[in-house]
Amino acid sequence: MTREGVASVVFPVLLVAALALLQQWNVFRDVDGRLFDLSTGLERGRDPAVVVVERDAVFESSGPARFGKLDNALARLGVERIGYLDDRPLPTSETAVPILVGAAARRIPGTDAWTMILPPGTQDSGSLFAARILAPSEYGIYRSQSTVLPGLDGSIPVFDAALAGTPHRDRRFLVRMPARQSIPVISASQLVAGELIRGELSRTVALVAASDSLKGTLSTPLAPGTRATSEAIFRAHAVQDLRAGRSASRARAWEAWLLLGVVGLLLVIAFRRTDPKRLAIVVPVAANVLVLGTSWLALEFAGRLLPVTALLLAPWVITFQRILARELRQDRRLDSVASRAVQHSIHRSALREGARLPEFVEPAGRLAGITRSVLIGLCEDGSLEQVSAHDASLDDLVVSPAKLAPQLRKLRGRHVGRDATQLVPSWNTEARITWIGGAEQDLFWLFAEPPGGRTGKQGHLVRAISASFRELFRWRADLNARERQEERFMPIDERVASAISLVSTESDQIRRGFDTIETAVMVFHLIGSPLHANAGMEDIYREAELAVADTSLAELLAALTELDPVRIEAMLQDLVFNGGEMRVPMRRFGPSQRVLRVAAPGSMARGADRVIVVEAIDISELHSAADLRKAVAMFIDLQLRNDLEAILLAADLAKDPRVGPERIVSVVDRIGEAARRATGRLDEVAGLVRGETRDLVDASYPVDARKIVVEALEKTAELAEELGVLMDVAMPALSGFTIAEPRALADMLEAMLRVVIADTPQGETVSLRLEEQDARSHVRISGGFGVGFGRLVWLLTKSEDQSVGEYRLINRGIARTAKWGGSVSYWGREADGFGFNVNLRRIG
Amino acid sequence: MSVPHILIVDDDTILSGLLQLTLELEGYDASTAPDGDAGLAMLRQGTFDLVVLDLVMPKMDGIKFLRVLNEGGERRPPVIVISSTAGNTLSDEFRALGVVAIARKPVEPGWLVAQVAAALASGDGQTG
Numbered sequence: 001m002t003r004e005g006v007a008s009v010v011f012p013v014l015l016v017a018a019l020a021l022l023q024q025w026n027v028f029r030d031v032d033g034r035l036f037d038l039s040t041g042l043e044r045g046r047d048p049a050v051v052v053v054e055r056d057a058v059f060e061s062s063g064p065a066r067f068g069k070l071d072n073a074l075a076r077l078g079v080e081r082i083g084y085l086d087d088r089p090l091p092t093s094e095t096a097v098p099i100l101v102g103a104a105a106r107r108i109p110g111t112d113a114w115t116m117i118l119p120p121g122t123q124d125s126g127s128l129f130a131a132r133i134l135a136p137s138e139y140g141i142y143r144s145q146s147t148v149l150p151g152l153d154g155s156i157p158v159f160d161a162a163l164a165g166t167p168h169r170d171r172r173f174l175v176r177m178p179a180r181q182s183i184p185v186i187s188a189s190q191l192v193a194g195e196l197i198r199g200e201l202s203r204t205v206a207l208v209a210a211s212d213s214l215k216g217t218l219s220t221p222l223a224p225g226t227r228a229t230s231e232a233i234f235r236a237h238a239v240q241d242l243r244a245g246r247s248a249s250r251a252r253a254w255e256a257w258l259l260l261g262v263v264g265l266l267l268v269i270a271f272r273r274t275d276p277k278r279l280a281i282v283v284p285v286a287a288n289v290l291v292l293g294t295s296w297l298a299l300e301f302a303g304r305l306l307p308v309t310a311l312l313l314a315p316w317v318i319t320f321q322r323i324l325a326r327e328l329r330q331d332r333r334l335d336s337v338a339s340r341a342v343q344h345s346i347h348r349s350a351l352r353e354g355a356r357l358p359e360f361v362e363p364a365g366r367l368a369g370i371t372r373s374v375l376i377g378l379c380e381d382g383s384l385e386q387v388s389a390h391d392a393s394l395d396d397l398v399v400s401p402a403k404l405a406p407q408l409r410k411l412r413g414r415h416v417g418r419d420a421t422q423l424v425p426s427w428n429t430e431a432r433i434t435w436i437g438g439a440e441q442d443l444f445w446l447f448a449e450p451p452g453g454r455t456g457k458q459g460h461l462v463r464a465i466s467a468s469f470r471e472l473f474r475w476r477a478d479l480n481a482r483e484r485q486e487e488r489f490m491p492i493d494e495r496v497a498s499a500i501s502l503v504s505t506e507s508d509q510i511r512r513g514f515d516t517i518e519t520a521v522m523v524f525h526l527i528g529s530p531l532h533a534n535a536g537m538e539d540i541y542r543e544a545e546l547a548v549a550d551t552s553l554a555e556l557l558a559a560l561t562e563l564d565p566v567r568i569e570a571m572l573q574d575l576v577f578n579g580g581e582m583r584v585p586m587r588r589f590g591p592s593q594r595v596l597r598v599a600a601p602g603s604m605a606r607g608a609d610r611v612i613v614v615e616a617i618d619i620s621e622l623h624s625a626a627d628l629r630k631a632v633a634m635f636i637d638l639q640l641r642n643d644l645e646a647i648l649l650a651a652d653l654a655k656d657p658r659v660g661p662e663r664i665v666s667v668v669d670r671i672g673e674a675a676r677r678a679t680g681r682l683d684e685v686a687g688l689v690r691g692e693t694r695d696l697v698d699a700s701y702p703v704d705a706r707k708i709v710v711e712a713l714e715k716t717a718e719l720a721e722e723l724g725v726l727m728d729v730a731m732p733a734l735s736g737f738t739i740a741e742p743r744a745l746a747d748m749l750e751a752m753l754r755v756v757i758a759d760t761p762q763g764e765t766v767s768l769r770l771e772e773q774d775a776r777s778h779v780r781i782s783g784g785f786g787v788g789f790g791r792l793v794w795l796l797t798k799s800e801d802q803s804v805g806e807y808r809l810i811n812r813g814i815a816r817t818a819k820w821g822g823s824v825s826y827w828g829r830e831a832d833g834f835g836f837n838v839n840l841r842r843i844g
Numbered sequence: 845m846s847v848p849h850i851l852i853v854d855d856d857t858i859l860s861g862l863l864q865l866t867l868e869l870e871g872y873d874a875s876t877a878p879d880g881d882a883g884l885a886m887l888r889q890g891t892f893d894l895v896v897l898d899l900v901m902p903k904m905d906g907i908k909f910l911r912v913l914n915e916g917g918e919r920r921p922p923v924i925v926i927s928s929t930a931g932n933t934l935s936d937e938f939r940a941l942g943v944v945a946i947a948r949k950p951v952e953p954g955w956l957v958a959q960v961a962a963a964l965a966s967g968d969g970q971t972g
Contacts, residue, residue: 638900638928642856645926645950649862652953658869667865670858677858733907734900772902774855842902 007325009268012318016264019310019317020257028309030139035308036174036248037143037221039299045180049243050163050236051079051201052185053208055086059188064089066192070208071095073191078202083163083239085132085232086210087119102132102159105149114149114156130162134218134231135172142218142229144174145238160235163205164242173247174305175238177221183236185214205243207236248303256307263287263311267318276322287315338500357472358443361436362390364465365447369458372427373447377438378408387443396424397446408444411435415467420446434466437473445469475501520594520616524553531611540616543589553612560586560596560616575600575612592620620743627742628701632685635702635737639681639844646674684843700820702843703742705777706735709770712749716757724762725783731770738777739841740820748813748824751806752781752836759784759834767835777842782835792828810836848964849873849891851921853883853909854898863896863956870957880904884912892921894963896956897943899927910941922963926951 022028053074059066067088074082075096083100091099104117116131135144147161148171188208190196209232220229220237241247251259270283291311298304358375365373372392377385382405386394397404404423411418417434423446424431430449437443445466450458511532514521520536533541533548541548544559551559557568561584571582581599597615650671653659659667685701709731720727756766766783787795795807796814814824821841828834850872854860860876867874875892877883879901886892895913899906906925913920925938925946938946944966945959 641928641949642859646856646859646862648950649859649866649953653862653865653869656869659865663865667862670862674858732905734905736900736902772905774902844900 004329008272008322011321011325012264012268013261015317015321016260016314017257019314020260020307023256023260023307023310024253028307031309032250032305032307033138033141033143033174035295036299036305037141037177037224039296040176040248041179041221043176043178043180045178045182046240046244046246048182048184048204048240050183050205050207050239052183052214052232052236053191053206054185054187054214055208055210056187056189057211059192062189062192066188067091069192070188071097071099073194074201074206076194076198077191077196078199079204079206080202081163081165081205082208083130083159083205084208085159085213085235086208088208090128099128100130100159100162101128103129105131105133105156108152111152112150113152115151116156130157130159132159134234137219140219141224142175142220142234143177144172145235146172147242160238161242163207163235164239165205166242166245173238173241173249175220175234176241176246176248177234177237179222181237181240183233183240185233205239207232207239246303248299248305250305251298251307255304256310259306260310260314263291263314264318267315271319271322276319276326280319280323284315284319288312291315357439357469357476358387361443361445361465361469362388364469365445365462366390368461368465369450370447370462371450372429372431373445376408376433376444376446377441378405378444379441385441392424392427392446392448396426398425399423408433408435408442411444412442415470417445417466436466436469437471437477439473439476443469443473519618522548522556522614524612524614529553537614537616540589540594553614556614557584557596557598560589562587571598572612586616592618593623594618594620623743627703628699631701631703631742634704635681635685635844639737640678642844643674643678643681647671647678650674681844700739700741702737703740703745704735705738705740705745705772705779705840705842706731706733706770708740708742708746709749709768709779711746712753713768715750716753719754720757720766723757723760725757725760726763726765728765728767730768732772735770736772736777736842737844738772739843740822741816744813744816745838745840747809748817749779749781749838751809751813752838755806755810756781756784756834756836759786761785772842775842777840779838779840780835781838782833784833786830786833787828788830789828792826792834796826847871847873848893849875850894850896850960851883851886851892852876852896853880853901853906854896855879855901856898866953866957867896867960870960872960880906880909880912883909887913887921894921894960895923896960897923897925897927899925910938910943914941922966924956924959924963926956 053070059070062069068091071082071091079097081098081100082095083102085102087103088101090101103119105114106117107114114131114133116129118129131149133146133149134142135146138144145160146158148155148157150156186196209230213232214230216223216226216228216230218229218231218234219225219227220234222229222233238247267283267287271279276283291306291308295306295308295311298306358377361375362373370390372390374389374392374394374396375387376394377387379385382402384394384397384401384404411433412435414435417432420431420433421427421429423433427448430453431446432449432454433444433446435442436445447462450456450462452458454463511534514532515535517534517536520534520540522533522537523531525531530548530551530553538548540560541551546556546559554565554568554572557563557571558565561568563571563584571584574580575582575598579600581597584596584598586594586596594616597617598612599615600612650667653667654664654671713727713729717727719725753766753768760766760783764783767781769778769780771778771780796811817824817838817840823839825837825839826835850867852860852863852867852874854863854876855878857876857878860878864874864876875886875890877886881904883895883897884904887895897906897909901909904912906927910923913923920942922944923942925943926949927946928949944963947955947959
């Protein structure tokens with residue numbers, strides 16, 4: 001059994017034992033008694049087994065023979081026994097029914113034994129006297145009575161038990177006092193006068209009491225708060241209980257231990273496989289109901305008052321202990337997990353070494369446009385320390401440290417700084433000072449307001465920087481708390497909250513950073529389950545109609561590449577075992593061409609750290625760059641040949657003596673024209689050659705329009721053939737230079753062709769024309785059944801993100817065509833077909 | 845004997861003007877057309893003994909010009925192709941279209957004059 005398992009048994013057992021001890025020390029006696037009163041007070045009344053005979057004034061004044069007459073009268077009425085609570089002369093002759101007389105009793109000093117105090121000159125005849133004592137009250141309430149007292153020569157009977165005439169198993173019993181129990185009270189004079197008929201009191205015993213004994217002197221369950229019950233009535237209830245066999249007694253110590261042990265065991269078992277917090281109410285309430293029911297049954301049928309209070313408390317105490325243990329365990333785990341997460345998270349960050357944090361303040365400020373600043377540390381003795389500074393120093397302050405320190409203390413803990421222009425008048429600019437947290441000492445940042453003031457963009461940035469530092473210091477302080485003795489008992493919740501806040505913030509920052517990576521990245525767990533995709537990869541998933549959360553690594557590779565499952569498995573196996581990376585050509589989704597880089601860390605990495613990263617690298621730009629180089633080279637080659645030809649020709653002509661003066665001017669002019677034209681062309685391509693790589697997406701350059709149209713035609717030939725659509729194509733055999741980005745133009749033309757071909761009935765013709773004019777190239781695509789112009793406009797003017805399929809490519813192409821100095825027009829009418837006209841700039 | 849009339853078809857007006865001057869200095873009568881369409885129109889209107897043709901042109905490129913020229917069924921003048929895109933070897937396809945010489949720009953003027961003279965001397969023009 002684990003340590004936790006042992007603890008889950010031991011602690012409840014100890015708690016149960018504690019409750020049993022408290023029970024044994026009568027701590028719960030009063031509450032148990034009140035529960036007993038509550039239960040028995042509501043019981044129904046039973047046939048009276050005892051009558052109380054009051055020695056009224058008439059009786060007392062009727063002479064010395066009155067007791068004999070009363071004895072005879074009671075005997076005639078059929079009572080089984082007569083008990084005189086108060087003293088009376090001893091009967092001189094044998095009576096018809098047994099007579100009992102109450103006598104005071106006292107404890108013999110130095111012993112546990114008792115002795116009766118008999119009237120002087122009398123001797124117990126053997127059956128007459130019984131001890132008239134009352135068991136001590138329980139917190140003022142009389143609810144129990146003794147049956148016998150230990151005497152020197154054996155037991156001394158107690159009056160009530162002796163009058164009842166029934167033995168009882170315990171020395172002490174509890175007196176049930178139901179409110180509805182009838183105890184008849186008859187005056188002795190009535191009985192002597194013979195007002196009752198013979199045998200009317202049969203099967204009862206008579207408790208004869210003097211009037212004083214019938215005065216309320218005791219506080220009992222019948223009237224708990226008042227001394228309203230007489231001794232005679234209380235004893236009559238005791239006699240009634242004993243004679244009716246309804247007397248009850250408290251559970252013995254061993255019974256209490258046993259019962260509490262059983263309850264404790266049942267609760268331990270109940271909480272063994274369940275969450276005590278979830279069952280915090282259900283289990284104790286159910287256990288209490290069970291205890292109350294069992295207790296009632298025990299009292300009703302076995303005359304046993306169980307340790308109800310202890311039994312009721314046990315489930316709550318044990319549940320509380322189990323919850324507490326669980327919480328402590330949880331806290332320890334949380335603490336450990338949070339610490340690990342935080343340590344992992346801040347492994348490479350400035351937080352790891354809190355003392356270095358101030359070093360980051362000045363550079364961050366400079367980034368935000370702050371030209372002057374001082375980072376001031378406030379020491380405990382009130383002195384100021386210059387932690388760092390930028391084009392400023394502590395000496396710039398015109399206020400003494402002693403005067404400034406109290407003002408700085410007021411800023412401590414506040415998120416809003418205060419104006420500090422008056423503190424540094426030599427700066428000749430508005431200044432501000434703000435508290436940014438601190439580790440060993442509080443740090444205050446005094447800085448010149450950036451251009452634009454507090455409300456400007458840079459002002460916002462400065463406030464954000466201050467807030468970040470305050471947060472970082474607070475995190476650091478919270479996280480370090482576990483290492484500081486004085487804060488070891490700081491609530492775990494705060495440390496965990498700080499840890500979660502730090503980790504989630506950092507995770508969010510990493511996620512945002514991840515999204516800004518140009519390549520699409522997906523991280524998989526070693527087992528192939530997806531962990532995180534950046535925005536670029538989510539786009540690819542969307543284009544491939546895959547779900548980020550549900551697609552395994554193998555499924556992703558199968559969908560994005562041409563690899564078959566066997567090769568995918570072999571590749572992943574190799575990566576998992578050996579680490580490294582592999583590159584696989586990716587199927588084409590959308591206009592981009594990509595390769596997939598699948599990489600895993602080295603095999604020495606810890607298992608928990610093993611991830612597989614899939615990166616989709618867009619190589620379209622590489623192709624674009626290659627295309628650009630090729631197109632530019634081609635353009636220079638072909639176009640400059642013309643210019644060089646002209647220049648060479650003109651130079652030869654200029655040397656020719658046959659060219660007269662009237663023509664030589666024209667020839668020279670043409671040399672200049674050709675040279676200028678060549679220079680212009682070089683300038684035009686120079687911009688493209690010097691362009692940044694990122695501009696390649698929107699770049700345009702001289703391309704062979706015919707080649708692009710042919711490429712689009714070839715890609716759609718299969719579709720046309722499938723649908724039985726004829727293609728009417730007209731284009732020049734040779735093409736000049738048209739300005740465009742070849743891939744974007746090819747994608748757009750292909751999409752246009754697909755739209756028109758798909759809309760064309762079988763056997764009909766789609767027309768494709770490439771016409772090159774002096775300065776423009778036109779591509780015209782027409783055919784199909786046609787759609788309404790409004791519908792076509794709607795399809796082509798939705799934002800790029802909203803449009804779908806081919807229309808999305810056309811939409812994107814239209815936007816880019818404008819950037820090349822071209823334009824796209826379209827028309828459509830139902831049953832009349834529709835078409836696209838792409839108008840591009842031509843430069844040679 | 846009349847002066848041979850040569851048609852220069854090229855969209856590069858600077859170059860075609862200079863070619864025209866070069867040929868005129870050699871004693872030929874030369875005219876220019878800026879594209880294939882205009883060249884065909886001029887051929888239909890006048891008599892030309894030789895065509896100097898560029899291939900890459902707007903409206904109608906040189907290849908189409910040659911095809912249309914051959915579709916006419918009339919006697920067509922020999923053609924010398926000078927182009928930035930063409931190779932220096934005369935292919936059968938070009939030969940069939942009536943091309944007697946081909947050169948990649950920039951062309952050495954002396955070579956062109958010699959080729960013009962040779963083409964005119966051989967009378968390579970054919971009837972389609």
